[in-house]
Amino acid sequence: MDKKIRVAQYGTGKMSVYTMRYVFEKGAEIVCAFDIDEEVIGKDIGEIIGEDKKGVIVEDCKIAREVLEKVKPDICIVTTMSLLSDVENALMICAELGINAITTCEEAFFPGNSNPVLTHKIDEMAKKNNCTITGSGYQDIYWGQLISSITGSTHKVTKIKGSSSYNVEDYGIALARAHGAGLSLEEFDKEVAAADKISMEERMKIIEKGEFAPSYMWNVNGWLAQKLGLTVIAQTQRCVPQTCNKDLYSTTLGMTIKAGDATGMSAIVTTETKEGVIIQSECIGKVYSETEFDKNEWTVYGEPNTTIVVEKPATVELTCATIVNRIPDVINAEAGYIPTAHMGDLKYRTETLEKYVK
Numbered sequence: 001m002d003k004k005i006r007v008a009q010y011g012t013g014k015m016s017v018y019t020m021r022y023v024f025e026k027g028a029e030i031v032c033a034f035d036i037d038e039e040v041i042g043k044d045i046g047e048i049i050g051e052d053k054k055g056v057i058v059e060d061c062k063i064a065r066e067v068l069e070k071v072k073p074d075i076c077i078v079t080t081m082s083l084l085s086d087v088e089n090a091l092m093i094c095a096e097l098g099i100n101a102i103t104t105c106e107e108a109f110f111p112g113n114s115n116p117v118l119t120h121k122i123d124e125m126a127k128k129n130n131c132t133i134t135g136s137g138y139q140d141i142y143w144g145q146l147i148s149s150i151t152g153s154t155h156k157v158t159k160i161k162g163s164s165s166y167n168v169e170d171y172g173i174a175l176a177r178a179h180g181a182g183l184s185l186e187e188f189d190k191e192v193a194a195a196d197k198i199s200m201e202e203r204m205k206i207i208e209k210g211e212f213a214p215s216y217m218w219n220v221n222g223w224l225a226q227k228l229g230l231t232v233i234a235q236t237q238r239c240v241p242q243t244c245n246k247d248l249y250s251t252t253l254g255m256t257i258k259a260g261d262a263t264g265m266s267a268i269v270t271t272e273t274k275e276g277v278i279i280q281s282e283c284i285g286k287v288y289s290e291t292e293f294d295k296n297e298w299t300v301y302g303e304p305n306t307t308i309v310v311e312k313p314a315t316v317e318l319t320c321a322t323i324v325n326r327i328p329d330v331i332n333a334e335a336g337y338i339p340t341a342h343m344g345d346l347k348y349r350t351e352t353l354e355k356y357v358k
């Protein structure tokens with residue numbers, strides 16, 4: 001590619017501060033940006049990333065289709081919410097206009113095992129209009145590629161067990177609420193945990209209807225199984241509240257979480273495969289106390305056993321850098337809804353992004 005990659009930014013909240021800056025610093029350019037927040041609409045994106053004005057004004061998401069059709073960027077970065085249904089409109093607009101898209105939406109990492117109907121709908125539209133849609137972010141490396149790389153040095157794998165924790169304060173109010181932060185234990189049981197107290201048959205019916213709310217690891221386990229060539233025969237999920245023995249103030253929720261109430265949750269997903277390998281992963285998202293920090297720990301059991309621990313990762317920055325470094329892979333990929341498991345390993349970009357586009 002002999003010209004700069006032109007990028008649209010859909011959602012100009014906390015994550016976009018980094019994605020937009022990283023886009024510019026990797027030699028690409030933001031050509032349009034959208035949001036629903038009236039306090040942000042009308043601002044120059046330079047104000048959002050803390051730099052000089054860039055000459056690109058944040059516009060209302062209501063006119064995103066009109067603007068995208070006129071500007072026709074090479075790719076759109078979607079940094080809004082966590083469920084595929086929440087980003088359906090943005091992704092479908094891109095698919096209908098033939099614009100590549102990559103999103104931080106956690107379910108979008110491998111949505112075929114949680115919302116197959118909507119995934120197929122987006123996939124068909126993207127194929128029709130010759131563009132690629134995908135999900136990426138922190139999990140692409142720290143819950144995905146890093147783990148598959150370890151298995152590559154293992155003679156025999158019997159089980160993969162992982163745990164990752166993150167502070168919901170860093171990701172906005174929608175995510176904090178989705179994790180049950182601020183609820184009493186009784187409310188958590190009714191509003192969060194109860195959804196997983198069902199049989200596998202009942203869950204499959206919900207999934208087929210597109211009404212399932214997966215934890216992040218639900219999609220990660222599916223991604224890992226596909227990456228490793230494993231056949232999933234069963235998968236379960238349960239959510240457990242996290243608590244603190246003292247009151248915690250949440251700036252995101254704007255409230256004090258009382259001692260003993262839910263500060264967030266741990267979602268544990270267990271996957272059984274035809275090949276006998278068990279994948280058990282846990283994500284712990286909560287409002288942190290002053291002594292807690294992000295931690296990523298995975299163990300591959302077999303011959304030999306191997307454990308890798310990453311303490312205090314800069315999760316937000318790593319998420320955004322992953323998104324930007326994936327841009328050439330998305331543009332180069334085949335048309336359709338393509339999980340990053342099919343795009344090869346993510347690589348550091350030493351040159352400007354367009355140099356990696358075929």
